Amino acid sequence: MIVLREVFEAQKVGSGIAFEGRVVALRKREGFIHFFCPPLKDHIRTFVGPPLHFHEGQMIFTPEDVLPLSFNISFVPSARPSFMMDVASRTIDDAMGEPHDTNRRHAARRWLFPMPGDVFYDSGADSIQRHLPEESWSDHGLNEEQKASGKSDQPGNCIAVSSIVLHESPIPFLIIGPPGTGKTRQVPHSTTVEAVLQILRFSPESCIILCAPSNPATDTLVMRLRSTLQPHEMLRLNHPSRTFAEVPLEIRQYCYVENDRYSLPPWDVLMRKRVVVCSCLDAGILVDARCTNSALARLEADIVGALHPRRQIKEPIMPHWTHLLIDEAAQAAEPELLIPISVVLPGTQGDTSATLSAGLSFGTIRPAVTPQLVLCGDPNQLGPTVTSDAARDAELDVSLLQRLFDLPVYAAHRGNHTLGTFRPHTNLSSSHPAILMPPSAIFYEDSLVPCATNGTISWSGLPNPRLPLLFIGSESKEECVDERASWYNTGEIKSTVDTITSLLAEGAASSPPLQASEIGVMSAFREQVWKIRERLRKEKLSAVDVGTVEDYQGREMRVCIISCVRSSTRFLKDDLSRGLGLVYERKRMNVAITRAKELLVVIGNGAILQQDPFWRSFLQFTLRNKLYSGPTLDLELDGNYVSRLESELVVHFDEEDRGVAMAGGIAREILRE
Template sequence: MDWMDSQLNDEQKLAVKSIVHGKHGIPYLISGPPGTGKTKTIVEAIFQILEHHPTTHILVCGASNSSADTLATRLSRKLGSHALFRLNDPSRPMNEVRIGLQPWCHHENGLWALPPIKDLLSKSVIVTSCVDASLLFSARCTNAALSILEDHFTSHLHSNAHTPPPPFPTRQHFGFLLIDEAAQASEMELCIPLSVVAPAPTFYRTGQPIPAADLPHVTICGDTKQLGPRIESADCRNHDMDVSLLERLFERDVYKNSPFSRKAMRMQRLAKQQPVIGHKRRKNGTVEERHPVQGISTPFCNLTKNYRSHPAILMLPSTLFYEDTLVAYAAPEVQNSPLRGWPALRTSDFPFLFVGKTTPEEWTDQRLSYYNSGEIGEIISIVTGLLGKSEPTAPYFLPAEMRGKLLASEISVISPFREQVWRVRQALRTLGLAAVDVGDVESLQGAENRVVIVSTVRSSSRFLAEDQRMNRGVIFEAKRFNVALTRAKELLIVVGNADVLRVDPWWKLLLTFAMRNNAYIGPPITSIDRASVDAFSRLEEEWNLKHATDKVKKTPHQSKATLRPEVVSYPSSSAGTATAGGSTPESLGAQTIADEEYMPGEGEDDDEGDTTQGFVIAGSLVREALQEDFDFDI
């Protein structure tokens, strides 16, 4: 293929080829975790369809108007208004569509409208939201309706010519349907565009089914581990109406039990049958690309390369939600961000921090929404510190040499409660920091920023049952939890009450993760073992291995015993840092081996610049890596 986008990786190219040339007979699914280029893949697929199937027509849908606008904007860079049409509902405000996109739309008398049917049918690509695709159904611009119309027309012509008509219509008008962000739409909403491209169940004249080769190709793309459709009714949620069609399809055996599923790839890696999809460790601890044999006949694709976030930010989401398959491919300016040197971080090169606050929450509007004044104050202190506007004695003070490297608009604050959002926004505006992006989890899904601060608000467990009933908050809400953690590119900060959050197994794992990486500040946490290796991901393993290797190379006469996987080396405790009740590697049953010296190789540094004081290495995979890198006998 002659690629329009030369930056596509091999996974994305495989997905595009499968969409363009695959004959699956079932929907083709794309699983795209945050920052893996889902929309980029869909856009390239559309360009390639037009290149290889120039006579076909494509219906492209987004779960919302904003996602449809994003698709149309990217397509408009290559397609003129004669080929591309952005369909809007007449009730949509005119000023909601940006000026640059309006030439690809049609309006009459100040309202969005359908163009004449001849013009509509001539468009190669129609982009709309799933709900607004109903306009095509109302206009009878569907594959089924157009096939019946064609049948009547050709039957009349052939009866006059005394020749038999063809047994089937020449082709379906819409040969392809592509739906982006499908996990955010309800199953009923996705049924609308599906009904537009669906052919008549049997051919009108003969009663025979349409041949499989003539069926339109359907591609459904999204992330089932992020927020799904918002269903207000508790009864509907109890009947799984908040489960998207994409999530339901991925539970079917043909997708779920495939050897290329995320779960299968993880199990194969753990069984040492083959490395995780697309990756093989080199001797020096880095990774090289390797792709399993997966052809265009496989009816789905898992995108694994994250171009958004620092590896430390991906560690927990990767293992909790994506079967430990994510790989950090962020740009060097992200992975080597100057924010790694922020003094508030407890561990160098680990841009994650949990700030413990125990101040009580307060409510407004008869407990319809909540806010936490203590967390608001902490957030203001963090933001002003990061922007270099705090006093030198402030806890988040930024040294002079680091100032000016972060703008207010590059910081986002996320909270699940609208009252907290409003009060944080007001407090920042009072300080002239209105450019800081503040919103709830739903409004920031799909967004990203250099720095993200998450305010959990909840500080009393007595409201948790009510939160669950009302589908709010971030406790016992795994998808909302995942979205909040995956917006950050260079620095993620969570502010909350650890003792309340730990009742949720997801949050308990995050607290464990923070503790073992020395990324927690605040009151001591009960019942959290900082020696635990729960949710220990491959990314965390590789990060620890890299920093352990660097530490050995920088320290002359380093003993191998410090690299023993069972040994847990703890940072020296300081005020405000949670401890593990005095546990030591010896008390945990750590073993030692003979002290054989490791000397740095020729040209290796011997400086003391690494401030990492502790690390955790665990598991047989790490042992294997140590054997490869250092030729140990373990």
């Protein structure tokens, strides 16, 4: 909720008038807040006059309207998210302490605290062949790694989609991949979306909950499934407070509307849906509606018990929700993920100990008593945003995906392709090899392999046209606003605008010709973002996309320009304590340098950045390959973080650089062994 208290600015006193409104949307990149407050609209109409714009007879106030009113603004956070996370936490805690139902207790423990003893693979007679027929694939652009082809001569026998469909292990299945590997649906490659389609094809009784941390990410999942699934098969579940304008027109047919607001469909309609897609937080709607596996199991037990009071129920109750797939799981806080997890947690089975083993069908496509949990994301990129110091001290800024990824049970099987518990992608399908070289060596254990056919950027500003990457050194000073709440760097703003102007002046020489809308600019500081956007508007370049690094997570652009801002050491400690900037922020740096597909330009103070070991390695890469422009750097070159991709260019190095690259390559292989 937003509270606006009117003030008379000249007299510096309040008017005694206040308004309450409901926040309906945030546009972080533009710095806009959309809220709903009819009394304020009436107040403006009475004391200011009509606006400049009308739509269907309704008055519309836009940023172009000048309103001579001033307000003190405060925000009252909604208690709903905290309440839903608390309910989910208590549900999981109760399940883990369940004294009688071992299946429910073990499921909760395996999902959150898996141990090596929980991993098994049944190779018995009732396991089907561990791959799916080639003709069954919906997306024929998937690589073998994503399909898990099952061929014995390939290292990835049991991976990704096939492993998920076969439900090969009771512990969460992790799909780990860098940006562009097709974890969600990067055309032409897909994993999460293909997994949903294959589950529906091979498990006729399955019902899937598909989640993402944010509404836009959730809408994207629906957009990518709508070509295959019909409205009677898939539901896009929205909270009633969400406005129609926020939902893409293409997916509105998958939503249910009642009394001019989004709602949960009737019981019989909901139960017939094969896939329910919602944000992690909105999964709480199913909790409120008693549509969880636990509530449905109790309902089934009560009905069967009432119909057959003298019959002892021996068969286990099959869960209604058989699969939970969470995309971009690394971006959500663990308590947030507990909400959808509490929905699919199996219900109480009662006294079924004699026959419960019959329902445990891991490694087959028969229904299982325990639903399957799949987490998809990249623990090397930005995790959940947590501003509370107390919450960060309690490690709530560590996602469930990250915590599981670091557990011994997953670390022990990262190189074992015969166990369906963990699968890292190694193909980055969307970026130029030169752009992949630093992140591959620094963050991904030299595992990235370029496999995309992109356009080419032709620009005279590149010192080495074969390597579309440039670091522009800058020594201009940063400035702060609002008592160091945020920072900007005027010199870097000028360099950014000059770079964009130069690129577009030669844009016709690129293939295809470069457009302003294909250029993205990012910075870790909000004030720098706003000032760059303001300057670009003055230059008639408003089509250039400008945002924070967080805004760009999950997105890609043909050209990306990074403005680092920081140029003095005295504020680095404060940045680190507050989680700001790009220095000593490994995950934010990784997101920033992996957004570009065809050209990456970094503008910053190399003398400051080299204090960070990861940036030091990046700068060494630019110096080795003559991709640095600016003040001389006092930086010794060594063979650290020389990727295999970079080693393939060794024939083009001079003798000294060739020796450094060869030494780095030898060290890389020794360390790998």
